[in-house]
Amino acid sequence: MADFNTYFLMNADEVISYVEKKTDFFDKDAELSCAEIGDGNLNYVFRVIDEQTGSSLIVKQAGDTARISDEFKLSTNRIRIESNVLKLEGELAPGLVPDVYLFDDVMNCCMMEDLSDHTILRTALNEGRIFPKLADDLTTFLVNTLLLTSDVVMEHKAKKALVQDYINPELCEISEDLVYSEPFTDHNNRNDLFPANKEWIEENIYGDDKLRFEAAKLKFAFMTNAQALVHGDLHSGSVFVKEDSTKVIDPEFAFYGPMGYDVGNVVANLMFAWSRAYVTNADEKYVSWLEEMIKDTVNLFAEKFLASWNENVTDIMAKERGFDCWYLDSVLQDTASVTGMEMIRRIAGLAKVKDLTTIADDEQRVMAERICLSAAKQFILESGSYKTGEQFLKVLKDSASSHNMR
Numbered sequence: 001m002a003d004f005n006t007y008f009l010m011n012a013d014e015v016i017s018y019v020e021k022k023t024d025f026f027d028k029d030a031e032l033s034c035a036e037i038g039d040g041n042l043n044y045v046f047r048v049i050d051e052q053t054g055s056s057l058i059v060k061q062a063g064d065t066a067r068i069s070d071e072f073k074l075s076t077n078r079i080r081i082e083s084n085v086l087k088l089e090g091e092l093a094p095g096l097v098p099d100v101y102l103f104d105d106v107m108n109c110c111m112m113e114d115l116s117d118h119t120i121l122r123t124a125l126n127e128g129r130i131f132p133k134l135a136d137d138l139t140t141f142l143v144n145t146l147l148l149t150s151d152v153v154m155e156h157k158a159k160k161a162l163v164q165d166y167i168n169p170e171l172c173e174i175s176e177d178l179v180y181s182e183p184f185t186d187h188n189n190r191n192d193l194f195p196a197n198k199e200w201i202e203e204n205i206y207g208d209d210k211l212r213f214e215a216a217k218l219k220f221a222f223m224t225n226a227q228a229l230v231h232g233d234l235h236s237g238s239v240f241v242k243e244d245s246t247k248v249i250d251p252e253f254a255f256y257g258p259m260g261y262d263v264g265n266v267v268a269n270l271m272f273a274w275s276r277a278y279v280t281n282a283d284e285k286y287v288s289w290l291e292e293m294i295k296d297t298v299n300l301f302a303e304k305f306l307a308s309w310n311e312n313v314t315d316i317m318a319k320e321r322g323f324d325c326w327y328l329d330s331v332l333q334d335t336a337s338v339t340g341m342e343m344i345r346r347i348a349g350l351a352k353v354k355d356l357t358t359i360a361d362d363e364q365r366v367m368a369e370r371i372c373l374s375a376a377k378q379f380i381l382e383s384g385s386y387k388t389g390e391q392f393l394k395v396l397k398d399s400a401s402s403h404n405m406r
Contacts, residue, residue, distance in 0.1 A: 004107055007076070012036055015046045015059050023102060023111060025057055026050050034059075042074065042252065047114060056116065057101065061109035062252075074170045076108035081168055082252040083110040085229070089251065093144040096137060097248050098240075115247055118240035125236060125273040126355060128286045135296035137246035138239070138266055143304040146259040149229035152309070152318040152327070163226050168255040172223070175232065175253065179341055180219035183349035184212045190350050196366050197347075205348050205373065214380050218337050226256035234262045235342070235353070236269040260334025263301055267335065268342035268376075270294050271396050272355040275371045278400055279364040294396070295389030298335070302328060302387075329387065336386040340379030343372045367403050375399040 002008070004018055012034040019025070019032065026032060030050040038045030044063060049056040062079040083103035090097050098113035124131070151159050182188055184205060193201055205211065231238070232253030240247040274290045276282075309324045317323070346353045347369050356372075359365040375396045379386065386392050 004104075007107055009044065009063055010046075010059075010061060010107070010109075012046060015048060018107065018109075019048050019057070019059065019111070022104065025101060025111070026055065027053070030055075043079070047116065049114075056114040058098075058112050058114050059109055060112065061107065078168065078171055078252040079103070079108050079110055080105060081166060081254055082250065085166070085231075085251040085254040086112070088149075088229070089141075089145050089248070092148050093141045093248075096141045096246060115240045115249070118242045118245065118247060120237055121239040121241050122236035122269070122273075122354060124241055125290075126276065126358065128277070128282055130286060130289045131241050131243065131246070133244065134241060134246055135293050135300055138248075139297060139300040139304055141246075141248055142263055142266070142301055143308050146228040146230065146262060147305060147308050148312060149256075150227055150259070152313045152315050155314070162229060163256040166229060166255050168232070168253065171232070171253045172255055172257075176219060176223065178349055178351055179345045180215060180222060183341075183345040183347075184215045191348060192350055192352065193348065194365060194369060196362055197369050200370065201348050201373070204377070205344060208377070211377055211380060214337075215341065218341060218380070221334075222257060222261065225258045228256065228259045229254060230257045230259065230262045231265075232257065232261070234265045236273070236355075237353075258334045258338075259331045260336075261338050263297070263331070263335040264338025264340075265342050267294060267297055267392060268339045268346075269353070269355075270297065271339070271343060271372060271375065272346065272353050274396060275368040275400070276355045276359060278371070279368045280359065280361075291393055294393045298332070298389035298392050302332065305331070332387050333383045336379045336383040336392070339392070340376035340383070343376035343379075347373055370403045371396070371399045374403065 002014060002017065004021060010018060015034045016032045027050070031052050032048055033051055034046050034048045036044060037047050042062070044061045046059040047056060048059060060079065062074070062076040064074060064076055080103065083100050086097050086100050090099065098115055101111040103110045147153060149159070149162065177188070182191055186206065231248065231251045232255055233250060234248065238248060238250045240249060270290060270293050274287065274294065277287045277290060305328055306324055313319060345351070347356065356365060356368055359368055378395050378399070386395070
């Protein structure tokens, strides 16, 4: 039996031995089974269950390359970041992240709460399911984890210490490449374009000088604006849901960056779901709920942000009259920009979303992609124009009207 004193990538049997050695979570006579269930791009995720009682936990281990491609050489330090961020987020937004039971800096893995009774949000959205608490939960998570880790609330030296602790160069580089560079240049020749839209993307994305100029400015803002501790990858695959519960997972991309990066990712992924629903003629009740979700994500975030500001801000200059609204406006401008960047990179870049790739009809997929790309360009080029959820939704619906092939 391995002693787990030296790092190696574990298989399912070794994970069982590891859990038995490292934790007393299960009874000594537990009948444990284990399966690798990860479907993400980076890590290995194992579910360990006691077949007698049904109790279970998750073991997540980091490899030194990404599962999506061996080209991405990664520090296994990301699992430390993820474990520590989940613990911090659990304090700031109680009940909205899984509990962490153990972090092991030798095996570069952590044990955490099993959320198998939840569903990945992207899967649920593609199935047309509705979650009444989702907008409220997500906006509470966003406000609490972003504003409360910023300079306007934290003592400045303590915040700077967190900036240092959460420097995350390898994973930030992935975002810098896959979000802010390659979707506009394809300079690494690895973008994956839907053939029916290839010519349109080359003309309207790669060939738009003004758009690429704005993307360049946004890239360097992403790299230099250490505003708050952002999740860094808050798409609908990083949220687990059930009727009465929302859990945000996978903050391994976390670092100190612009608040709007997280908010914009949430909005963009809701827009993917809406675009899929629109082109496939989904149930009207579901489409209406998605529209309310998009509006509420922006509006509830803004409302809660200002309320939390009044309650929690400590910096003397941040209390100047009007500074709160000015600051929020800057976050919403970043939100619009990031909404556009995320929508473009998931279509014109390497990493896709199943919302679009699983649309079976080619004509419908062409329309869904163009709806998203055209809206994305407007969000980036006119980012200062959008302050309400209604304005965000209007851009999307106007784009749908202009690309209607029905």
